[in-house]
Amino acid sequence: MKIIEGTIASPKGFLADGKHCGLKKRKKDIGFIYSNVPAQAAAVFTTNKIQAAPITVTKQAIQSGTLQAIVVNSGNANACTGKVGIEDAFTIQKIAAKKLAINQEDVAVASTGIIGQMLPMTIVAEGLDSLDQKRGDPFAFHEAILTTDTFTKQIVVEGLIDGKLVTVAGVAKGSGMIHPNMATMLSFITTDATISSELLQTLLKEQTEITFNQITVDGDTSTNDMVIVMANGASEIAEIKKETTAYQTFEEMFHFVSETLAKMIAQDGEGATKLIEVEVINGKDALSARMAAKKVVGSSLVKTAIFGEDPNWGRIICAVGYSGAEVNPDTIDIFLGKIQVLKNSQPQNFDQEKMKQVLKQKIIKIVVDLKIGKATGMAWGCDLTYKYVEINGLYHT
Incomplete structure (x- = not known):
């Protein structure tokens, strides 16, 4: 191909x-x-x-x-x-x-x-x-x-x-x-x-x-x-x-x-400046992994954090928790780009300057490792910006 x-x-x-x-x-x-x-x-x-x-x-x-x-x-x-x-x-x-x-x-x-x-x-x-x-x-x-x-x-x-x-x-x-x-x-x-x-x-x-x-x-x-x-x-x-x-x-x-x-x-989401790609790995089953990935990428708090280039991983794990996917709350790893911010649900120290460079990219990759199975799920979305409100506030006119 x-x-x-x-x-x-x-x-x-x-x-x-x-x-x-x-x-x-x-x-x-x-x-x-x-x-x-x-x-x-x-x-x-x-x-x-x-x-x-x-x-x-x-x-x-x-x-x-x-x-x-x-x-x-x-x-x-x-x-x-x-x-x-x-x-x-x-x-x-x-x-x-x-x-x-x-x-x-x-x-x-x-x-x-x-x-x-x-x-x-x-x-x-x-x-x-x-x-x-x-x-x-x-x-x-x-x-x-x-x-x-x-x-x-x-x-x-x-x-x-x-x-x-x-x-x-x-x-x-x-x-x-x-x-x-x-x-x-x-x-x-x-x-x-x-x-x-x-x-x-x-x-x-x-x-x-x-x-x-x-x-x-x-x-x-x-x-x-x-x-x-x-x-x-x-x-x-x-x-x-x-x-x-x-x-x-x-x-x-x-x-x-x-x-x-x-x-x-x-x-190309309205007003978007960044593509967000979420990969959930080692989920219990494919549906559960996809559900978790979709909730993370759909979270308004995650989307605004990415727009503001804020490494607020708390919003990510929160979305995983309410996604409906089966999780072990004590074993979750989270990566922003290649930088690990959470290990076994515990915060990790990371280089702030390197993180700034990651979050300035046009494509932001988030990886969530659930560690309870072998299934993978992917989802895609974009950041939520001031421009989105402007576009939709004036859509009819």
């Missing part, structure tokens, strides 16, 4: 485009991903009980196990918009299907932006009509799905499976209202691998649990979040089966793409 320069349309048989239609003042705000043949598909969705209209439409579309296009708009979430919002989401699906000459049921719909505003459907329809289904501009699609993000998030890898080149590409948006299951994020993954929708769904659920569901920015879970995967088989490899070398290779590629996108979202 190797990382390559590319886009969400890098796998064979995919195309993407994005435009500005007027949902946002200037920036691109509508786009689609298109496969030239129906693709095997899988998806996971927000666990928020208040779910936006596009979630309803896409859940219905994905039931067949195939998709051929994904239509996305930013600037308007089409959430809490009642029956009209549902009708608008179906209309978007219908317009896109007609433009691309594909089945309406093979079109997924996604939206992100302000909750509680009706979509201006004339503008949306004109935007859909302006998209280029022959050549496209996938970089424009990367931009069209953003809201408060400060950079586009994409990753492309390729590898050999059964002697043939297979590509997996991912793109995501997400910056605030991030606390999966799922986060305030949209993520789309394309591949030219050949794999059944059933196995793809199993893989997506497994990988979401240890990647996208292990990031947090502010503790809020959005109404619109989804991850969709499309596999169109254009690489012409034999169908990937569970418990084979081909599956192992594909799983590694898929995990790398998912984890990379998750970390990019965490790094």
Whole structure:
């Protein structure tokens, strides 16, 4: 497996485009991903009980196990918009299907932006009509799905499976209202691998649990979040089966793409200056280790300490204690970077100057050793800054 320069349309048989239609003042705000043949598909969705209209439409579309296009708009979430919002989401699906000459049921719909505003459907329809289904501009699609993000998030890898080149590409948006299951994020993954929708769904659920569901920015879970995967088989490899070398290779590629996108979202948290990575080792079981890691990275006190470059390990062990993970309160070790600040739950003397250098870094690694098992859990987040309050205080205006 190797990382390559590319886009969400890098796998064979995919195309993407994005435009500005007027949902946002200037920036691109509508786009689609298109496969030239129906693709095997899988998806996971927000666990928020208040779910936006596009979630309803896409859940219905994905039931067949195939998709051929994904239509996305930013600037308007089409959430809490009642029956009209549902009708608008179906209309978007219908317009896109007609433009691309594909089945309406093979079109997924996604939206992100302000909750509680009706979509201006004339503008949306004109935007859909302006998209280029022959050549496209996938970089424009990367931009069209953003809201408060400060950079586009994409990753492309390729590898050999059964002697043939297979590509997996991912793109995501997400910056605030991030606390999966799922986060305030949209993520789309394309591949030219050949794999059944059933196995793809199993893989997506497994990988979401240890990647996208292990990031947090502010503790809020959005109404619109989804991850969709499309596999169109254009690489012409034999169908990937569970418990084979081909599956192992594909799983590694898929995990790398998912984890990379998750970390990019965490790094781009609204107002963030630092990425926080928490690794819990020697936990009793994997779920317990992940729970502890997620609580540490999600703690507002830990996040503000990292922003202030304060080595306040007391906030870390406190979060471990209320995480719900099984712990021995007398055996916990904690490291900030490579500097040990706690050993067997007892404070350690450390070089203050070296610690200052550690905390000035853009990526802060926290390791918590529970010493009660062999399981590991990872989580990612960001610091909590004054800028976060400013961004969200002015979000609607």
